[in-house]
Amino acid sequence: MTATETLNKEAEELKEQVISWRRYLHQNPELSFREEKTAQFVYETLVSFGNLAVSRPTEKSVMARLIGSEPGTVLAMRADMDALPIMEENTFDFVSKNPGVMHACGHDGHTAMLLGAAKLLSSKKDQIKGEVRFLFQHAEEVVPGGAEEMVQAGVMDGVDMVIGTHLWSTMEFGTVGICSGPMMAATDTFWLTVIGKGGHAALPHETIDSIAIAALVVTSLQHIVSRNADPLDNLVLSVTQFIGGTTHNVIPDAVEICGTVRSFDKDLRAAVPGLMERVIKGITEAHGASYEFKYEFGNYPVINDPEVTKLIEEVVVETLGQEWVEHMRPIMGGEDFSAFQQKAPGCFFFVPAGNKEKGITYPHHHPRFTVDEDALEVGVKMFVNAARKIVMENKENCER
Structure with missing residues (x-):
């Protein structure tokens, strides 16, 4: 079994846990700069994995560092955690318990996927050449958001490249959206x-x-x-x-x-x-x-570094297959992931999470927004296989 196949199998075994985390977070949403319980949940969950140096760089954010046995590339991975001031209209059994507050943009899924990646990779400390830095960001939905605050706190110091992803309900599940150069405005x-x-x-x-x-x-x-x-x-x-x-x-x-x-x-x-x-x-x-x-x-606009984007596209092909690559056009939505890209070259990619057959068709920021939870497994696979390629295999073409 190849390293990719092994990681994919382990990600599949984590799927139900990742879904459970996502549903817990969906039930307990918190607004930007108010992510007290969310950050504490993430902190305690990360500590439970072992092998991670877990800290609170700002009051509402969390960082975990997986420092390898040998020097090498420092790869940062980011997920956002905040919710929106929206009254949820969904009827499934894990709807928001906080009236007027809802995870209507997929941040619950982002956090759960990065937790899954951290759990899986934390058991592979001895295989890491360099470092994986897991950034759990607060306040993406407001300007100025939490990314700049985390950067000012030093979370990007020494980072060689940074990646992040967004679940996207208006794209049908079954691909990964890649865009080199300008991606978000x-x-x-x-x-x-x-x-x-x-x-x-x-x-x-x-x-x-x-x-x-x-x-x-x-x-x-x-x-x-x-x-x-x-x-x-x-x-x-x-x-x-x-x-x-x-x-x-x-x-x-x-x-x-x-x-x-x-x-x-x-x-x-x-x-x-x-x-x-x-x-x-x-x-x-x-x-x-x-x-x-x-x-x-x-x-700032999200401008994907061509070299890092090429690596991420290779990860899609190696992990999921060539047919999963979808070359996207830029969109005029915004994302403060761009603050991290001011400090290191990076790539922000989309994991489509819409599914017409399941009735998952509502856009982001809609009271009935949700995601196809099968997409969570895809996100975990992308994160862990990016780590495989960049800090485990540590190939020469991955060094910057």
Whole structure:
């Protein structure tokens, strides 16, 4: 039996345990920066495996280090742990016990998969040439998130490469999604208040109509994407909140607008706030209004290192077969895994977890979101076989 076959068999034997962990975590979700019980559960579970140096780099995160018998590559693996402020509508027997809080993005599965990998690899300490560092991150769902906080705490010091994965319900189970280079976008946020002069809706000439002016701003902001950005550059500008007015016959003094900007190119990203303010300033001044504008840069884009991505693709082929490789297009969603990639080359890959035959079709952040639990075994196999290739075989082409 080859090393890959042995690891796959051991991962299959852990499947029910990993599912059990996932269901426990699903029943006990905690919001970003409130992962007290989750982190303690992860900490105690890791300690029980033995051979791991387990620590709490920040108050709500956990790190475990599996230090091998010989020097070599330091490989970090990351899973996120936080849940979302959503009231769950699923009916299975392990629904959330915390009203208004739900694992609606798969982080319960991510944590369970990395726990499975840590348990399996902890028994192979003598085969490790280098180190495997297991990072259990808090607060992925907010900006600024927990990844940057963990980086500041030193979890990436000495790391040669980093990998992570995301269960993805809108892709059908049976492949692993790989994307070299830009994969997920930078996530920036803006807030705008258009300030006019309120008054009676029947006498609009006596007002400075903040509703009408703000509507013009929203429409005109779309010209930044269509007329100020290179069509070959990925850019999304979405207004997601438009708040103003209290009743049918009153023009309000002000309208509040909020939204998000997604991009990959750093120069375009830096230019967007100025382009937006030029539009906002021109329209508001032309109509006698004023404005307040705030722009906040969020997570970096996830840019997968070509060499590390090639290694992960090889792991897919060796572990699951060539037919499991799915070359993905980039998506404009964001992920603060990118903070770890600022410190070491890395690869973020997807494990599809949708299954139409099982009725698992709801998107992420939906009250009825769930995953095909068969995907958990795939995630464990990917983690442990990445470790096999990078820090157990420690082939020359894996050293950086």
